[in-house]
Amino acid sequence: MSSVTTERRTLVAVEGLNVYLGQSHVLQGVSFAVPEGGVTALLGRNGVGKTTTLRALMGLVPRRGRVLLGGEDITRLPTHSIVRLGIGYVPEDRDVFAGLTVEENLRLAERNGGQRYELVYELFPELRARGRQRAGTLSGGQQQMVAIARALLNDNRLLLIDEPTKGLAPLIVSAVAEVLDRASELATILLVEQNLGVVQRLARDAIVLDQGQVVHTGPAKEFLGDPARLRRFLGVSGDGAHA
Amino acid sequence: MSTFVLLTITGLGLGAMYFLIASGLSLIYGLMGILNFAHGAFLTVGAYATWWSSDKLDARIESIAPRFLISVLIGLVAGMLVAALVELVLIRPLYLRHIEQVLVTVGLSLALVALTQAIWGPTEKPFPAPTWIYDTTTVLDARIPNNTFLEVAAAVVVLAGLLAFLRFTRYGLIVRAGVENRAMVTALGIDVKKAFTLVFAIGGVAAATAGVLSGVHFGSVDPHQGTALLIFAFIVVVIGGLGSILGSAAAAVIVGLVQQWVNYYSSGVGDLSVVLLLALVLLVRPSGLAGKWSVAH
Numbered sequence: 001m002s003s004v005t006t007e008r009r010t011l012v013a014v015e016g017l018n019v020y021l022g023q024s025h026v027l028q029g030v031s032f033a034v035p036e037g038g039v040t041a042l043l044g045r046n047g048v049g050k051t052t053t054l055r056a057l058m059g060l061v062p063r064r065g066r067v068l069l070g071g072e073d074i075t076r077l078p079t080h081s082i083v084r085l086g087i088g089y090v091p092e093d094r095d096v097f098a099g100l101t102v103e104e105n106l107r108l109a110e111r112n113g114g115q116r117y118e119l120v121y122e123l124f125p126e127l128r129a130r131g132r133q134r135a136g137t138l139s140g141g142q143q144q145m146v147a148i149a150r151a152l153l154n155d156n157r158l159l160l161i162d163e164p165t166k167g168l169a170p171l172i173v174s175a176v177a178e179v180l181d182r183a184s185e186l187a188t189i190l191l192v193e194q195n196l197g198v199v200q201r202l203a204r205d206a207i208v209l210d211q212g213q214v215v216h217t218g219p220a221k222e223f224l225g226d227p228a229r230l231r232r233f234l235g236v237s238g239d240g241a242h243a
Numbered sequence: 244m245s246t247f248v249l250l251t252i253t254g255l256g257l258g259a260m261y262f263l264i265a266s267g268l269s270l271i272y273g274l275m276g277i278l279n280f281a282h283g284a285f286l287t288v289g290a291y292a293t294w295w296s297s298d299k300l301d302a303r304i305e306s307i308a309p310r311f312l313i314s315v316l317i318g319l320v321a322g323m324l325v326a327a328l329v330e331l332v333l334i335r336p337l338y339l340r341h342i343e344q345v346l347v348t349v350g351l352s353l354a355l356v357a358l359t360q361a362i363w364g365p366t367e368k369p370f371p372a373p374t375w376i377y378d379t380t381t382v383l384d385a386r387i388p389n390n391t392f393l394e395v396a397a398a399v400v401v402l403a404g405l406l407a408f409l410r411f412t413r414y415g416l417i418v419r420a421g422v423e424n425r426a427m428v429t430a431l432g433i434d435v436k437k438a439f440t441l442v443f444a445i446g447g448v449a450a451a452t453a454g455v456l457s458g459v460h461f462g463s464v465d466p467h468q469g470t471a472l473l474i475f476a477f478i479v480v481v482i483g484g485l486g487s488i489l490g491s492a493a494a495a496v497i498v499g500l501v502q503q504w505v506n507y508y509s510s511g512v513g514d515l516s517v518v519l520l521l522a523l524v525l526l527v528r529p530s531g532l533a534g535k536w537s538v539a540h
Contacts, residue, residue, distance in 0.1 A: 060426055083432035095427040097420045107413075108420050109431045150431065 008035035011158060011188050012057070017065035019049070019056050026052045027063070028212040034158075034205075039180070039189040041203035041220055045235055048209040050192040051092050054160045057190075058082060058089055069158065084111065088151030088187070092162040094143045098136025102127055102146055105135050109150035120149045123179050141172040148176070152183055159183060162192045177201055196236065200224050208233050248385035250503045256391035258499025259398030260460065263453035264476035265483065265491040266405055267326075267446020273422040273486020274435075274442050276341065281329060281348040282450055282476070283469030284355040288325045289451025290370075290464040291359060293318030297371040307373050314371065315455050322451020323444045330443035335436065352470060359466040367465045370458035377462070390459045397456055398495075401449050405488050414441055422486045475502075478517055482524045483531050490533025 012034035019027040026049045034040045042050050056063040059079040067075050074082050083089070097105055106120070106127075121128045124145040130138065135146055144164060151159050164180065165173040177198045183189060184202065193199050199206070203220035210233050216223060223229055230236050264286060271279050297314035304310040333351065337343045376393060379386040409415035417438045421428045428435050450469075457472060458464045479498050483490030498517050506513030524531065 058430055060430065078434075079426075079429040080432050080434045083430060089430045091427065091430070095424055095430075097423050097427070099423055100416070100420060104416055104420075108416055108428070108433070111432050154432075 008037065010034065011036040011070060012190065013066075013068040013071075014053075014057070015066040015068075017053070017056055017063055017067070019052050019061055019063045021052065021061065026212055027056060029065070030209070030212070030214055031065075032207045032214050032217055034188060034190050034207075036188055037184075038204040039184045039191050039202040040205040040207060041199045042190055042192045042207050042209065043199065043223070043234060044209035045233070049212045050209055051162055053209070054089070054091075054162050054190070054192060057160060058087070086155070086157040088154060088156040088159045090144075090147045090151050090159070090161040090164060092166065092192070094140075094147040096135040096138070096143045096146045098134065100135055101132050102135055102138070103131040105146050106149060106153060109153045111154045115153050116155070117153070120152055123152070123182065124149055141168050141176075144168065144172075144176060148179060148183070152186070156187050159187050159189045161189055163194060164191075165193065165195050165198055173198065196224060196230075196234070245384035245386075246507070248383045249387060250507050251500065252382065252385070252387050252395075253391050254500035254503030255496060256394040256460070256499070257503060258495040258497070259394040260453050260456055260472065261475050261479045261498055262398045262492050262495035263401055263449045263456065264472055265479040265495055266401065266488055267442075267449045268476055269480045269483065269486055269488065269491045270405075270418065270422075270442050271446050272480065274418055274425070275334075275439055277334065277344050277348070278477075279348050279446075280345065280473070281351040281355070282446065283471075283473035284329075284352050285322045285326045285447045285450035285469070286454040286457065286472060287355060287359060287464075287466065287469035289318040289322035289447075289454030290458045290468060291318075291363065291368075291454075292321035292451075293455050293458060294368050294370055294464050295363075307371065311371060311373055318455050319448050319451045322447040322454065324447070326447020326450070327440050327444040330440050334443070335439070338436075352473075356466045356470065363466075365466060367463035370461070370463050372459050376459055390456070393459065394456045397452055398492075401452060402488070402492050405445070405449075408445070409488065414438055418442060475517065478521050481531060482521055484533030485531060487531065487533035490531055493532055 010033045015031050017027050017030040030053060042053060044050050052061060055061045057067055059077060059082050066073060069085055074085065097108070100108070126142065127145055127149055130142065135143060138146065148164065161180065164176050168176065173195060180189065180191070180202055191203065199220060206216070206218065206220040206223045207214060208216035208223065215233060216229065264282060268279060268282050271277055293314045296317040297310055300310050300313060304313070329351065333347050334344060337347060376390050378389050380389055380392070409419055417428060417433055417435065421435055421438055425435055453472065454469065457468055475498060479491055479494045482498065483494030498520065501520055502513040502517050505516040
């Protein structure tokens, strides 16, 4: 099993993760460790298995291998039990409940009392004002706020966040990055992100996937500063890191 | 004029019964993606449990009204328990295996008819009800059977109860969200399977209510009653929009009225007209009157 760092405690350990979707062998023995605290970026070209990795951690797709959270084996647990161990999930397509209001979307995410509505409304004041609006009528950026707010509402120790800036205007991207920066003070984040500017701003560590396998783990700065690796595994030039 | 009024109000009564069956079917399909062919069995269970308990209570409770009420209560509880049991024992192990679910629910539907016939015989059983239910009330010169008002009132109460459940309770919220995106509900840490059992139980109560009302409506119960009404309930669910309670309510009224009017004015082709209506809706608006995924709207 690869390890991103040796000094910090490991929060998530993934060992030999295999996922088949139909005939496709999407994850081929993926192993990595996510250290506790800060942001770890999960990088790679489109279709290499980043989203599937997050879904496999959540138990949303059938998988083989082992997933440990804080040393506890969660591989055989159903999704709702995994989440109750303290995981917040922001899916790639936001997946807000379009027919429910913003308030109802948040209320649905409540777990075990002690919700952090003050924090959520401090980060996203717009959500308070739009509480009674149906989530399906919100803009893409506002829907992303709802999706992130649902994950931040509970005292989670791990946030799995999948492409939070996808399809958003540059100004909104910056606001989302700021929120994630703040969220990283509260929980460990495993972040799938294509915008390398955001990765550079937030991530301390990076795990890189290629064709369903881990091809690099280490400090994010080291990877982003290596034009040859960027070109090989992400298909971008060194300048992409400053996008 | 009085004929039209009679047809309209009795059409509403028929629609009320369709709605009571369709509401459970619609919620179950919307949340779990299951076409529950055993839903008519819940109706039969409710009707037979009411008839059976009234028969047993006959010697102990002389007055028909309290005996009827207690029997109805037993019928509704029986419908609820059987529905919850079906979900827990037969449906849950087949989660996401849709073909097997269809086979099991069709099999259960056939088995229950056979079982009912084996225990109580194939003939109709006279259904116990207070005599005022079979009296008539005059509305605009039309003499309307009182059971029609009972059917409409029961459907309105169930509709209001379902809407209140969906709008004001946490499980209602879970059901509404689950109809949209079940996987995301579990990704929020919610055990959606509890909602599955609850929805089956609610559907069972509503179907059992339809069982009681069909017993009152026809004056008897028979083993095939559930299956016969289930076909029209499926049509109502599709016309209303899968997963939509208000859509089912609107579709049930339309189907009930069309069936009654056409049956009278076009010499008994009411059933055919309902099938044609279904075909028309599927052509013009395939997702039904309420559209897709709009459970409480």
